[in-house]
Amino acid sequence: MTSPAIVILGASALALARRVQARYPGSQVHGLAERVEADVRYTELGVHLRELYARGTPIVALCAAGIVIRCVAPLLANKGVEPPVLALAEDGSAVVPLLGGLAGVNAMAREIATMLDIAPAITTSGELRFGTCVLNPPHGYALADLAQGKRFVSDLLAGEATRIEGNASWLDDASLPRAQSARLAIRVTPFITVGGPDDLLIHPRSVVAAVGTASDVAAGATIAEHIVSALEAHKLARSSLAMLLAPLDRIGDAAFADAARTLDVPLRFAEPGTSGSTDESEEIHHRLLATALHVPHDVLHHSGSPIALAVAAAPVDTAHIGQARGRLTVIGIGPGCAELMVPAARDALAEATDILGYATYVKMAGPFRDDQQVHRSDNREELQRARHAFELASAGRAAVVVSSGDPGVFAMAAAVLEALETSGNPRWAAVELNIVPGVSAAMATAAQAGAPLGHDFCMLSLSDNLKPWSIIEARLRHAAEADLVMAFYNPTSHARPWQLDRALDIVRAYRAPATRVVLGRDIGRPGGALTTTTLGKLRASDVDMRTMVIVGSSTTRGFARDGEREWVYTPRWYGQP
Ligand code: SAH
Secondary structure, eight states: OOOOEEEEGGGGHHHHHHHHHHHHOOOOEEETTTTTTEEEEEEEEHHHHHHHHTTOOOEEEOOOHHHHHHHOOOOOOOOOSOOOOEEEEETOOOEEEEEEETTHHHHHHHHHHHTSOOOOOOOOOOHHSSSSTSSSSOTTTEOOOHHHHHHHHHHHTTTTTEEEEEGGGGTSSSOOOOOOOOOOEEEOOBBBBOTTOOOEEEEEOOOEEEEOOOGGSOSSSHHHHHHHHHHHHTTOOOOGGEEEEEEEGGGGOOHHHEEEEEEEETHHHHOOOOSSSOOOGGGGGHHHHHHEEEEEEEEETTTTSSSEEEEESSSSGGSSSSEEEOOEOOOOSSSGGGGGGGGGHHHHHHHOSSEEEEHHHHHHHHHOOSSSSOOOOOTTOOHHHHHHEEEEEEEETTTEESBBBOTTTHHHHHHHHHHHHHHHOHHHHEEEEEEEEOOOOOOOOOHHHETTTTEEEEEEEEESSSOOOOHHHHHHHHHTTTTTTEEEEEEOTTTTHHHHHHHHHHHTTSSOOOOOEEEEESTSSOEEEEEEEEETOOOGGGTTTTTEEOOOTTTTTEESSSTEEEEEOOOSSOOOO
């Protein structure tokens, strides 16, 4: 299940919200921006709740049930997604499941109630009578048909009894009216059975589809189509399919990824192992199952088919069969505050098993869950960190490398690509690599000042750690001569004491003393400060390594009205307005 959003309106609910958060790994506390510092900040409750609801995110709202109902009401007519929605009293005295009966809202209400030592306000009649929601089987099982399920429950509520066929151990403690001779039956089976029309059919996710090589798959049909027809041929339900298993050397093959996406199941890979015989039954898909599936199972296979289906006795634990295709995502956290981190970066962090980066940035990207591994390193160990990330990802982990600002601007993305290009390791090449952009320091600083980057500009790093100083000087001369606005990253440091003065001398040879300069220090971070000055007044001592320096062009201007703040901008025209 997706982790819930724990939504609060003010600081008084924060402590309880954190307790709920601890119960649900991966969950985040969402707080009203003007009132409370939370993991995610929103500005309008109604808009935010509707957005979460529409995305199918479970919601635990620490506010009045009425408020929550009114907020999501406009979306209720559409029966598409219905995530669990609960209202929790801010003092922890009541928990009310509101929506999402089939998505486990009552189970969540019970979990939260147990934690708080209160009674959940459960109102679902089937649930009250039988002590469980028969239509909401546990993880690893799927209800075959909801409409039929609802009829089944109303029959039970009307007084009928049921048999249970197959293993439904989660119903052992339920107070269901049972009788061996009952007309109704709950059937737990991966097969599309010929049971009665009124039976409640529940499919365990116990089928593993092993696929040989993509080229084994006959032309004209996709892997997914082959799997669906193999399932049909053996009268197996589609929702019994737990996962696809493919040979490890096909880990980067898009055809397998497409199939898994189409069938909406995990895709994992294993070494097929070697077979002693040349027997036809020792094809790759059989050998895959033999090496990777460590629970007793039957193999169903039509000769000549590129697919073998293994049926286990119970739902299979997909996380322990073979390995996933690893992922490496390079993200930028933005200048430092939560609002300026893009949602794709946040999603990558939520899905990460491992987070790597310079300790300061990793700290800004957190907090992390207990099940996430954090690998902090020194700022200079970029290539080593990139290699470590590939090692983790190629072993099937989801690694996220954290940069400040944008990862492609004087940061980790280039180091990661360099590590990949120079390695020649095919397993690294098979990793799913993504780079998520971020708000770079120049953009964040410019936005606070107004629009100094409104016309042509360049970004330069003044650090001569990785390039000769002569190159920096040459570029400064050219940029100054071209009348580009310049954004200086890494303007100075203790180890580079004279360079900034030298750089400013070069720029002053081409630009007037009245040229606008914007200094952004720790923008988006606590204690952040924005200063506007001129090239003539600027001193190197006004700048440190946490400062972004933007030097305007000849057209960059500033104005203030009636003693209010100054805005700095570079008009979009040049020469003639
Ligand atoms: N990838 C980062 C830049 C890394 S280089 C980005 O896109 O922003 C580090 C330099 O960026 C620092 O020396 C400083 O000049 C600038 N910088 C980074 N974060 C900043 C912030 N929050 N405020 C001002 N300058 C910042």
